Amino acid sequence: MSALGEGLHPWRPGTAANDTPWVALDWCDPHEGRLLAADSWRVVEGRVRGLEAHRARFLAAVGPWRDDAETFWRDAVAALPRSGDWFPRVELRERAEGTQLSLRLRPTPATGTEVDVATAPHDPRTRPLIKGPDLDALQALRVAVQPSGAGEAIIVDAQGRVVEGAYSGLLWWRGETLVRPADALPxxxxxxxxxxxxxxxxxxxxxxxxxxRPADLAGCELWVLSALHGLRSARHWIDGPALAPATRAPLGRAWLAGAAVDLYPDRGTPALGG
Known part of the structure; x- marks a missing residue:
């Protein structure tokens, strides 16, 4: 198991080789400071999907503020538990004295294989290409659609085009073709x-x-994808198009299962890449 326990662990760069880079919280509110970047992935019994891609996404987001993020990443991956079901998050927050990189160790919350969706009432994103700055606003978006029975909000742009879920990416089947939102949509x-x-x-x-647009997905099988849940099939689009049954979802889940690799191939040194 990791030497770190559940919770938030700020990182201290430049420590001696025999010292821990993780320090006790030194401020009262662990959420203090604006969230500049974040990334999460799931680790189940030491196995993980797409770790190198998570690394690349996080380092690109952190790059404008820190030049030591690669070292932080290596320390964070090395600290991950070797057993159990975890959903760790790496973070960069703005602090009065500068920026703070941290690892948040979290047990994986309840997950599902199906979800009802609804069109989001608005698009709150201010940094649509960066994961982190808009997470609170996106969570509020999810809360806004919950009274309708939806578990995920589907964001559409000013022209009404389907972009992504509040906390998820989207794919759908039109006939034998697997379709994604246009790459030009941020x-x-x-x-x-x-x-x-x-x-x-x-x-x-x-x-x-x-x-x-949502109406264009009528009769399509819609997949709602995230690092936490993997692949959830959309059962109903509340006040939206009628969706097809999720007949291909087992295939998609098999594809994701095939992407999992051992984080600790020799149960010693972590595999820091994908």
Whole structure:
């Protein structure tokens, strides 16, 4: 198991080789300071999907503020538990004295394989390409659609085009073709979506991108993808298009299962790449 316990662990760079880089909290509110960047992934019994892609996404987001993020990443991965089901998060926050990199160790919350969705009432994103700055606003978006029975809010842009879920990426099937929102629509690059698309391409599945409005997804099988849940099939689009049954979801989940690798191949040194 990791020497670190559940909770928030600020990182201190430049420590001696025999010292821990993790320090006790030195401020009262662990949420103090603006969240500049964050990334999360799931680790189940020491196995993980798409770790290198999470690394690349986080380092790109942190780059404008820190030049030691690679060292932090290595320390964070080395601290991950070797057993159990975990959903760690790495963070960069703005502090009065500068920026703070931290690792938040969290047990994986309840997950599901199906979800009802609803169109988001608005698009609150201010940094649509960076994961972190808008997380609180996106959570509020989810809360806003919960009274309708939805577990995820689908964001559409000013032209009504489907972009992404509040905390998820989207794929849908039109006939035999697997479709994603047009690449030109600004959104967080989804690691889980990319893993599925790569597997589909390797399997010879036709792929396409589209500037689609909710009504255009009528009769389609819709997948809602995230690092936490993996692949959830959308059962109903509340006050939206009628969706097709999730007949292909087992195939997508098999693709994701095939992408999992051992974080600790020899149960010693962590595999810091994908």
């Amino acid at each position: 959104r967080i690059p989804s690691v889980t979506v990319d893993l599925v698309v790569r597997a589909a391409r390797a399997a010879g599945v036709p792929l396409a991108e589209a500037e689609a």
